[in-house]
Amino acid sequence: MEVKGIRASNSTTTTTTIQSEDEMDLRRGPWTVDEDLALINYIANHGEGRWNSLARSAGLKRTGKSCRLRWLNYLRPDVRRGNITLEEQLLILELHGRWGNRWSKIAQYLPGRTDNEIKNYWRTRVQKHAKQLKCDVNSKQFKDAMRYLWMPRLVERIQAAAAATTTVAAAGSPTASASATTTITTNNNTTTYNYYDNNNLNNSFEVHSGNMMVRNPTIMNNNNFCGSHSYTPENSSTGASSDSFGTQVSPVSDLTQDYYNNVTAGNNNNNNPNPDQYYQQAHDQLSFLDCITSPSGLFDFQPMEPNTPWINLSNVGDTSNGFWNVENMLLFQQFSDNNM
DNA sequence: AAAGAGTCCAACCGCCGGAAG
């Protein structure tokens, strides 16, 4: 990629102000492969932190901030790339409902995702929906729509995806449980997503402030056990956190992966990011999808809040990428009318 | 095929709080 922005602040020389060489020739804009390699190499050998001196020592004509951002948002080995999954969308909506635009806090619950990525997702997708619905993204109307329409729909889609991938189906049509009901209940610090599968087994997951917990009698006794995701800020610094529920092995950037695979393996510097640790952590990630789902068919969702209309989404067609299709727009309209 | 509109995301900016001197 071509570097377009190079700010050379080599203004007229003065005798009173002595600028460092770095300040005189700071690069801006997209990073080059060489710069990336220099940064990765330096951090592999010296660790991260003290970004300003790091930038100088690594020979990068970048600000410390720029180096930090590049590392945290792009080069860090455990950064996940690719589309935000349904489960992640659900979690983002839930956590944003709690904390608002606390992107870094939300990101701590989505291992491998950066605050920047989540922020971009919110601005480009969620705010777009609000715009389509002609309401403010922070309005009660839109928040209710998220909670009672969008989020249940996400759960439904997660269910459908799980059913499609995990059911060793005998020939025939999917068997939807007529009694299957998903409820979303909210207490002060806990939101519980609860549903029954075709075997009438209770499945649920809870989002606490500080914990994500999963209960499932089927899942608990096999390798998909999720236990609880306990968040402690001290343990969640940059680098690999030990608790995660990602849906797949992190697709690390080729550059970083190659580098760690081929260059730094076996390096004994204690400050080094340990590639084995990074990748072991990635491979150990348990499937959030597995945790919250079981094979089943279509679901109806019943909000538990009083005065909230019962919304049957089982007839809503596939929305694939966009939730706000015509049918759901109508649902939203009905929903809004009933809540005005 | 081309132009315009829309989308996405990497990178920058300003502000703030804490640490260090």
Added chain:
DNA sequence: ACTTCCGGCGGTTGGACTCTT
């Protein structure tokens, strides 16, 4: 106690890419 530096955070932007007409 004050100043400076640094890192972290949320908001914003520019440009590449994709879609639509």
